[in-house]
Amino acid sequence: MRITAGDVPALERGVALLGSGGGGDTVTAAVLLRRLLETGVEPVVRAVGELPPASRVVPVGVVGATAAFTEKVPGGDEFASAVGAVERWTGERADAVMSIEIGGLNGLVPLVVAGELGLSYVDADLSGRGLPRLDQLAVAATGRGIAPAALAEPGGQVVVLAAGTDQEIERGARAFVATSGGWAALALAPIPAGELAACSVLGTTSAALALGRRALAAGESPARDRLAAAVDGAVLARGRVLEVARHVGPGRHGSPGFGRGSVTLADHPGGELLRLEMENEYLLALRDGLPVASTPDVLAVVDHRTGVPLPCDAIRVGLEVDVVRLAAARFWTDPQRLPVLQPRAYGIDCDPVLTC
Template sequence: MRITAGDVPALERGAALLGSGGGGDTATAAVLLRRQLERGHEPLVRPVASLPPAARVVPVGVVGATAAFTEKLPGGDEFAAAVAAVERWTGERADAVMSIEIGGLNGLMPLVVALELGRAYVDADLSGRGLPRLDQLAVAATGRGIAPAALAEPGGQVMLLATGSDAMVERGARAFVASSGGWAAFALAPIPAGELAACSVPGTTSAALALGRRVLALGESPARDRLEAALEGSVLARGRVLEVARHVGRSSPGFGRGSLTLADHADGSLLRLEMENEYLLALRDGAPVASTPDVLSVLDHRTGVPVTCDAIRAGVEVDVVRLAAAPFWTDPRRLPVLHPRAYGIDCDPVGVG
């Protein structure tokens, strides 16, 4: 499959939906991808099964404050530097790249990287949705580990995290981006294609593209049943946001905790969403009705555009929707990684497994 200019809006919409309110703004990455496509470059998206088992695949993505990415644009060398660093350290050349995260900005940016590096792009990622921390990636959830990994920031600094636990790599990467402009290009060590099935979520780029196409085909203000059919999910509530509360100092460094409340036009019930960098838990009149690892998204009711956690405001008419989690995350061995309690929320997962 090749991504063309006509695919970009749908891919952008699908990635934004899968961001679950996080993952960063897709607009800048979409502009960069369109520029590559205008030059006649079309990324080849290959299924994992089509690669030789010995082919080496490097997961890449943007880490840090994704809002800073739109203010401090990449110079063009950051990803090449990060990939080169892990190639030198491991002694293995990357045959292809993949995304660390399909949700949000990283649903598109790795396609740009594949074109810049002249490598194939693999239809898989390490998240299946938007995730806030590196130690939640699929390679961490399966015990494979994150290290070695490399980061390169716009100022030219490159850091390689050679060893350490997943939590140590997460802390080291966060400290690096905090002191170097807010974001960095990130690359993991090459993974043999034959091992990807066990430590990644397959088919996520093609799935995001299909999801975006279905949703865009609805037009503005679609009927509830048509929206649910396009999402292959459910609409939890439709209504006006009454309140948005942000709680400073109640979360881990680099993450903001908050909640929003809306009145459902259908029955007058109150739906509250608990959020950190992503929407995590939905409660109707105080009773949990949906939670992570399922994908919770908030859509502008008229346009259908996903509204991120940092952009949601009182007074907006929205649809709150739920999309089923990738089967990877419903496995009991991996569910604790995205369990509400992994975010400090004392609640069991709702509607999962």
Template structure:
């Protein structure tokens, strides 16, 4: 299938919801994608690539807020892909996103158009994720190295070898000294191997999710919102309090910012508290866990339906809180520990839909 102009708003809404409060602002990425499709350069999304086709994972990493301030030159993805092709001697026949949630649900489609390649109907996250060593190829044991980063100023870094954790640390160190964000590419994976190390159908899934939610209109009733999203409404109410604080350092990195948001459910009077890092991670109703990562916890503005990211939630706004079921890849007992609450330093068992 091809992404058309009419598809862009729905795809943008779908990937924003799957960001689980993270993943970065989709506005700039959607504008770049829209510019291509309005000129007839429509991304080709393929769910049936030849099993021998080499599929290269790509995406934007770093401080996503810096992406809107320091815009891409247009050469970053081509540079990162070329660096991996030179290092591995393997030529990419298609691309796949490293993360369907947020701007990385859109930017790899932009890259695919610019490079003249199809994009696999898959990704390496199934949602928004904060760390490279949590990607599905790492969880499946394939390893992240070699990986290449290309930043807007022209610097290129190839992380030729090392553990998944060392690739994560090396990338963060490079980003801290090079402008905040970069395009990243990993060694290509045969398309026939993707079902074992990727979340399949995620691009079309995000598009369908966005279509259903947009069709539900603004301020839908709980039953209609649950039906449209395919999930569960945890609460509908006004945010009472938001607190933020530095997070604990772990996994060889400085801690991401942590916080919580508390609201009153207008329907029951219960208090719902959301624990968050880069994404919403755990929901507690009157102190009892009711939903958690790896399920997607999405907060949307009650009036407009627009997703509210972790860095923008504030006291006083009326919101709806949704729980969307995690991709089956992450509910497998072998992989669940990678994204369960304890992987983020939260002492709670996972609570899944």
């Protein structure tokens, strides 16, 4: 499958929904993808099964403050530097790249990387949705580990985090981007294509494209059942945002936590109150105080009129919105992996509420 200019709107909508309120600004990422396509380069997306099992696939993505990425767009060398660094460190050449995260801007930027480096793009990722931390990636959840990881920032600095626990690599990456422009290009060690089925979520780019096409086809202000069918999920509430509260969440290892908050809206027409607990993503939905949906299912809030997904940092009082739930990738419902993304992984004392 080739990505063409006609695919960009649907792909952008799909990855924005899968971002679950996080993942960063897809608008800037879509601009970068369109610029690549205007040069005549169309990224080739290949299913894992199409690759020789020994093919080396490098996961890539943007880490750090995604707002900084929008303000300070790539100069063109960051990803080539990161991929080159991890190739030199491991002694293995990349045959293809994949995304670390399908939700948000990382659902689009790795396609640009593939086109610029002349490599195939693999239809898989390490998240299946939007995730806030590297130590939650699928390679961490399956015990494969994140290290070694190479980071390249816009000013030209390149570092390789050669060894350490997943939590140490996460902290090291955060420390690097905090002192070097706010964001960095990330490249992880090559993974043989034959091993991807065990440590990644397969088919996510094609699924995001199909999701985006259905969502766009639903049109503006769709009926409740039409919207539910478009996202292949459920509409949890439709109504006006009554309150948005924000505060700093619990930190780890003496460091401040991510921003935490809640959103409350009145569901039409019955008036039941739906509250969303959020961090970088929407994490838990409660109706009249009772949990009705949670991570790892994808919770998304969309503008009722336009259908555009609203990130956690953009939700405001007075907006008319739809709250939708998309089923989690089967990868995350495995009992051994569920603890990585359940509410308690974010400090919320609640059992996961999953799609039946």
